Amino acid sequence: xxxxxxxxxxxxxxxxxxxxxxxxxxxxxxxxxxxxxxxxxxxxxxxxxxxxxxxxxxxxxxxxxxxxxxxxxxxxxxxxxxxxxxxxxxxxxxxxxxxxxxxxxxxxxxxxxxxxxxxxxxxxxxxxxxxxxxxxxxxxxxxxxxxxxxxxxxxxxxxxxxxxxxxxxxxxxxxxxxxxxxxxxxxxxxxxxxxxxxxxxxxxxxxxxxxxxxxxxxxxxxxxxxxxxxxxxxxxxxxxxxxxxxxxxxxxxxxxxxxxxxxxxxxxxxxxxxxxxxxxxxxxxxxxxxxxxxxxxxxxxxxxxxxxxxxxxxxxxxxxxxxxxxxxxxxxxxxxxxxxxxxxxxxxxxxxxxxxxxxxxxxxxxxxxxxxxxxxxxxxxxxxxxxxxxxxxxxxxxxxxxxxxxxxxxxxxxxxxxxxxxxxxxxxxxxxxxxxxxxxxxxxxxxxxxxxxxxxxxxxxxxxxxxxxxxxxxxxxxxxxxxxxxxxxxxxxxxxxxxxxxxxxxxxxxxxxxxxxxxxxxxxxxxxxxxxxxxxxxxxxxxxxxxxxxxxxxxxxxxxxxxxxxxxxxxxxxxxxxxxxxxxxxxxxxxxxxxxxxxxxxxxxxxxxxxxxxxxxxxxxxxxxxxxxxxxxxxxxxxxxxxxxxxxxxxxxxxxxxxxxxxxxxxxxxxxxxxxxxxxxxxxxxxxxxxxxxxxxxxxxxxxxxxxxxxxxxxxxxxxxxxxxxxxxxxxxxxxxxxxxxxxxxxxxxxxxxxxxxxxxxxxxxxx
Numbered sequence: 001x002x003x004x005x006x007x008x009x010x011x012x013x014x015x016x017x018x019x020x021x022x023x024x025x026x027x028x029x030x031x032x033x034x035x036x037x038x039x040x041x042x043x044x045x046x047x048x049x050x051x052x053x054x055x056x057x058x059x060x061x062x063x064x065x066x067x068x069x070x071x072x073x074x075x076x077x078x079x080x081x082x083x084x085x086x087x088x089x090x091x092x093x094x095x096x097x098x099x100x101x102x103x104x105x106x107x108x109x110x111x112x113x114x115x116x117x118x119x120x121x122x123x124x125x126x127x128x129x130x131x132x133x134x135x136x137x138x139x140x141x142x143x144x145x146x147x148x149x150x151x152x153x154x155x156x157x158x159x160x161x162x163x164x165x166x167x168x169x170x171x172x173x174x175x176x177x178x179x180x181x182x183x184x185x186x187x188x189x190x191x192x193x194x195x196x197x198x199x200x201x202x203x204x205x206x207x208x209x210x211x212x213x214x215x216x217x218x219x220x221x222x223x224x225x226x227x228x229x230x231x232x233x234x235x236x237x238x239x240x241x242x243x244x245x246x247x248x249x250x251x252x253x254x255x256x257x258x259x260x261x262x263x264x265x266x267x268x269x270x271x272x273x274x275x276x277x278x279x280x281x282x283x284x285x286x287x288x289x290x291x292x293x294x295x296x297x298x299x300x301x302x303x304x305x306x307x308x309x310x311x312x313x314x315x316x317x318x319x320x321x322x323x324x325x326x327x328x329x330x331x332x333x334x335x336x337x338x339x340x341x342x343x344x345x346x347x348x349x350x351x352x353x354x355x356x357x358x359x360x361x362x363x364x365x366x367x368x369x370x371x372x373x374x375x376x377x378x379x380x381x382x383x384x385x386x387x388x389x390x391x392x393x394x395x396x397x398x399x400x401x402x403x404x405x406x407x408x409x410x411x412x413x414x415x416x417x418x419x420x421x422x423x424x425x426x427x428x429x430x431x432x433x434x435x436x437x438x439x440x441x442x443x444x445x446x447x448x449x450x451x452x453x454x455x456x457x458x459x460x461x462x463x464x465x466x467x468x469x470x471x472x473x474x475x476x477x478x479x480x481x482x483x484x485x486x487x488x489x490x491x492x493x494x495x496x497x498x499x500x501x502x503x504x505x506x507x508x509x510x511x512x513x514x515x516x517x518x519x520x521x522x523x524x525x526x527x528x529x530x531x532x533x534x535x536x537x538x539x540x541x542x543x544x545x546x547x548x549x550x551x552x553x554x555x556x557x558x559x560x561x562x563x564x565x566x567x568x569x570x571x572x573x574x575x576x577x578x579x580x581x582x583x584x585x586x587x588x589x590x591x592x593x594x595x596x597x598x599x600x601x602x603x604x605x606x607x608x609x610x611x612x613x614x615x616x617x618x619x620x621x622x623x624x625x626x627x628x629x630x631x632x633x634x635x636x637x638x639x640x641x642x643x644x645x646x647x648x649x650x651x652x653x654x655x656x657x658x659x660x661x662x663x664x665x666x667x668x669x670x671x672x673x674x675x676x677x678x679x680x681x682x683x684x685x686x687x688x689x690x691x692x693x694x695x696x697x698x699x700x701x702x703x704x705x706x707x708x709x710x711x712x713x714x715x716x717x718x719x720x721x722x723x724x725x726x727x728x729x730x731x732x733x734x735x736x737x738x739x740x741x742x743x744x745x746x747x748x749x750x751x752x753x754x755x756x757x758x759x760x761x762x763x764x765x766x767x768x
Contacts, residue, residue: 352551375459
């Protein structure tokens with residue numbers, strides 16, 4: 001908007017000049033919208049907003065204009081949706097939410113988002129002006145023009161949408177509206193996201209059943225329930241739903257608890273890891289989905305399924321150390337260590353931000369001046385006779401009646417001092433004021449460009465004209481105003497010293513701004529977030545009957561506990577506590593389960609339950625044996641540390657395909673050789689051994705490179721180890737010894753060339 005012109009102390013709106021040219025009618029030039037934008041293309045519907053191209057006659061280029069135009073509404077005389085059908089308060093809140101989301105998206109740095117240029121009111125609704133590429137198509141149209149979406153195209157779309165989600169989430173917002181209509185694609189394949197999902201979601205929540213028809217097709221289950229927490233996992237669901245429709249060709253079925261959304265076998269076999277990530281993103285519960293765009297991108301980009309890593313000795317020992325020092329306070333939160341507080345519902349309409357004061361409705365005075373906030377505003381009809389000077393367009397006319405007649409015969413402008421004669425409904429300026437001929441009131445009003453209805457502040461003399469679409473335009477004032485043309489609801493808030501987007505209710509204590517309508521409460525802005533309510537619910541309509549519990553951090557409407565730090569929630573249950581929600585990823589896996597408080601602490605710290613301690617000990621023993629087999633645990637303590645194995649044994653020999661005892665002796669393995677015998681000992685160096693195997697799973701066979709073999713029967717021994725968690729013992733046998741010897745042999749062969757291994761001799765030749 002062009003700068004205003006100052007006349008003395010009064011600032012007059014552009015187009016209303018001090019002295020109009022001869023023969024002019026005083027109307028400002030108008031190319032269409034807001035006096036500068038001329039429409040040049042058909043509309044593209046994107047939910048509750050229509051986009052079209054327009055020529056900007058101020059900057060001399062083309063731009064995109066978004067028109068707030070929800071479908072299924074009657075049209076007004078300008079062909080736009082009649083927002084007043086929902087009432088002035090809902091219409092005001094919808095316009096404000098639309099502007100707020102546009103401003104937030106417009107300053108988010110991303111090549112996949114339009115950049116905000118301007119915003120204004122017109123035609124009974126709100127408009128936003130955007131910079132962006134000219135040649136685009138909705139994604140749904142792009143899909144309909146091809147037989148199938150190639151895998152590389154699907155991955156490119158997923159990558160660009162993930163990049164957009166990351167940028168939006170970093171800015172503290174959500175999209176909540178990914179769909180075939182709200183995603184555009186250029187000829188070069190670049191995606192443009194033009195989603196007003198948060199505004200659409202607010203409208204759906206406020207309208208209830210009527211609002212369901214405005215919901216996008218890719219909507220998460222929690223978006224259908226007013227009062228539910230929406231998070232980054234909600235956008236992940238929308239992304240995966242869109243990818244499913246692109247890749248499979250149909251919308252995914254409704255998700256069920258614990259059941260993966262089915263994917264056709266042909267598609268799944270071609271990219272199992274990709275569709276596995278999509279299935280995970282379409283889970284029913286937000287806790288089961290990837291909780292960020294980064295995590296979702298990692299899962300979609302995987303080239304294979306990661307195998308679960310078995311627990312090793314170190315992890316068992318670490319858990320055993322924590323189990324030895326396991327303690328918890330009576331009201332300690334299992335998720336973060338904070339304090340679990342028993343939640344009690346807030347009194348009705350108590351502020352959920354500070355939990356102290358009541359929320360009260362604001363009282364707006366329609367007679368208060370938006371400019372000086374003091375003087376009363378009076379409205380009059382600018383007709384029969386006109387009340388505003390047609391020459392200077394802002395001065396008020398004062399009338400003087402004739403001395404011998406009751407009729408008005410003279411008028412004088414209080415601003416430009418022009419004099420007029422009145423006779424028979426005609427107004428004629430004096431020759432010293434203007435050379436304009438006499439005209440009737442209707443022609444003079446058209447000449448001046450002023451409206452039929454005019455408002456004037458009796459204190460500061462600010463003037464407002466009514467527009468045909470319901471707006472009031474500031475024509476002259478003592479100070480500059482950020483926006484000169486607004487609807488009645490916006491001016492009422494400005495007159496009360498508030499922002500035009502402010503709500504109709506406020507907390508008496510913390511001054512949090514709210515919108516209250518139809519049993520729904522919307523937090524618009526909070527100066528300080530005391531308990532985390534603003535972080536999750538700003539801009540979201542919450543049912544008033546759910547507010548007492550939601551206000552204390554509880555999603556469910558039952559008695560229980562809420563952590564004052566992380567917001568984890570537990571409900572009372574007969575056998576303990578039922579987990580409702582948590583930010584702890586370990587506990588998240590057991591949402592809905594009932595455990596006692598000790599078991600919840602054990603679960604959060606990945607410790608075994610009391611009933612699982614015996615199984616934990618068995619697993620600890622198995623980890624010790626595996627560590628021994630892999631050479632990470634010595635054979636014993638003290639002098640036994642230098643041995644890999646040391647025990648009595650029975651040397652066997654193979655006769656007639658049957659092993660028979662030959663002699664009793666001792667068997668020991670050192671880092672360089674193994675030794676067999678008591679008095680006369682046989683040493684076999686590691687380099688001489690070809691391999692080790694079991695015979696009938698009970699006897700050890702040591703095969704030598706020269707072709708012979710040694711058969712031994714070794715007993716089960718006790719493996720003693722001194723660990724950080726204390727001394728510990730485990731039983732190991734011949735199979736464990738064979739595995740340890742194979743590891744022993746491989747250690748040497750990693751650094752040396754592999755010797756030639758001869759084929760083992762037949763049992764008969766060995767026995768001879």
